[in-house]
Amino acid sequence: LNRRLAEFGTTIFAEMSALALSTGAINLGQGFPDTDGPEEIREAAVRALRDGRGNQYPPGPGVPELRTAVTAHQQRRYGLSYDPDTEVLVTAGATEAIAAALLALVEPGDEVIAFEPYYDSYAACIAMAGGRRVPVTLRAHEDEGRFRLDLDELRDAVTDRTRLLLINTPHNPTGTVLTRGELAAIAELAVERDLLVVTDEVYEHLVFDDAEHVPLATFPGMRERTLTISSSGKTFSFTGWKVGWVTGAPELVTAVRSAKQYLTYVSAGPFQYAVAEALSLPESYFTDFRADMLSKRDLLAAGLAEAGFRVYRPSGTYFITTDVRPLGETDGFAFCRALPERAGVVAIPNAVFYDHREEGAPFVRFAFCKRTEVLEEAVKRLKA
């Protein structure tokens, strides 16, 4: 393994899912639903396969049906207009979109600012691109019950070498959803310092209570400097299909495509047609999906609190970050390694998402995208 990748080893998700399999523990670690997405969308995939749509290389930017569905979704939901021919690129999940964007835009030595804790692929992809990651820590505010961005820290992190801000809202693993005010401040900073922005909005449909998902690209001066990433894995519960997309100004999307064509070239032909249909589902699909996840959040959050964890109730995503210190524990890593044997449950230690490991040490993440009876059983075990 070369020096760029040596520090990354095996992803925590693979490690913890393997532990779940070998111990038979309930897997609340890796974020994937235990119920597949809509039957009619699975049927759409079968139809595409059978009718011979997408069984050979689809077009490089993605099939026109999906690109059009992506732009219609952005227009309908957010009032953002994109040209399906020049401003959309279909990728192998959000993961490839992130990788291709960083490989395309970052010069060796460029600084990339990302929130810490960060989704694990960010650090690895910044490294593969030869960039330097500059973490800005989202800090736990016990009184507010959430993790919050310190805008001054973000401003201070920008230097003459900063190339790009890598934003994630709703944020994995903390569940924080950036507010309009925070996003406006980020946008002002990006314009003032002439920065590119890559924004990972894969949980755009998973926001709860009075939180609102506002795409960064909607703020003044942002459309031309922002690449927005999303994915069908989270919104439609098909994490195995690996259909994601990027939207943004033509020069930026073309740059990402330059990198993408040598990574996977194209992918998931028949699934692209099915995801086009998914994006066109009636509004009730999205409302019901959100309501279902909200009830799961409430169930698991209450259970974790009763079991003695300090719970940071998420405003978005399908993850709950907890603090294990009220349980008399200090090391989330050791806690997660022992939890399958101890309680028959798998969780993720947030420390792996930090450069400042000590900041993340006491935090542990649980996924709630699971059937109600599974969550109830997990809660029962944790309480015991």
Ligand code: PMP
């Ligand atoms: N970004 C974030 C914040 C994620 O949580 C995930 C996956 N869960 C991804 C990107 C990757 O998405 P995909 O499965 O579409 O590659």
Ligand code: GLN
């Ligand atoms: N995004 C998922 C999570 O955060 C996992 C995806 C993966 O395993 N790469 O749990």
